[in-house]
Amino acid sequence: MKVRITPQADADLDGIWNYIARDSADAADRVENDLHAAMNLLAEFPGIGHTRRDVGSSDYRFWRVYSYLIVYRVESDALIVVRVVHGSRALREELRRPS
Secondary structure, eight states: OOOEEHHHHHHHHHHHHHHHHOOOOOHHHHHHHHHHHHHHHHHHOOOGGGGOOSSOOOOOOOEEETTEEEEEOOOEEEEEEEEEETTSSSSHHHSSSSO
């Protein structure tokens, strides 16, 4: 299965990297690499993520990497990464933002 990253998720990844890189570019690279590795794992096994009732849509699945949640949905031939957000964020509001 192919991984497709939405423009909003790509912006999320850039923001995460920039935030962490303020303290350490090496740490930012590790986190980014681990997030991408998790996305590839999800493409192989998309059912391993979980759903959340508080989001209001069963279309989205979630996978945690460190303090971040990869928010994705599965289409017939692709895993669509919708957002990558800090776990403390209000997910329902984050998912309402245009992607």
